[in-house]
Amino acid sequence: xxxxxxxxxxxxxxxxxxxxxxxxxxxxxxxxxxxxxxxxxxxxxxxxxxxxxxxxxxxxxxxxxxxxxxxxxxxxxxxxxxxxxxxxxxxxxx
Numbered sequence: 001x002x003x004x005x006x007x008x009x010x011x012x013x014x015x016x017x018x019x020x021x022x023x024x025x026x027x028x029x030x031x032x033x034x035x036x037x038x039x040x041x042x043x044x045x046x047x048x049x050x051x052x053x054x055x056x057x058x059x060x061x062x063x064x065x066x067x068x069x070x071x072x073x074x075x076x077x078x079x080x081x082x083x084x085x086x087x088x089x090x091x092x093x094x
Contacts, residue, residue: 012040 007013014025
């Protein structure tokens with residue numbers, strides 16, 4: 001596979017950066033693939049389905065929605081006149 005950061009250290013996954021490296025990786029896989037390599041690849045991606053990803057994203061949303069809400073300042077909270085230090089001091093929580 002083309003090198004993606006999330007798979008860079010995944011056991012059993014071959015990566016390439018050029019057409020020549022791709023061909024070499026395919027040839028190596030055809031000549032040297034083992035039952036253990038196949039099992040390792042399958043075990044690594046077993047939970048990498050769209051359904052599993054949807055559950056993960058749903059959990060992230062649930063966590064964010066249950067977190068205490070943070071008050072963000074709006075432009076109405078900022079004074080326009082005065083020096084920069086006055087502007088900073090006028091922000092909520094400053």
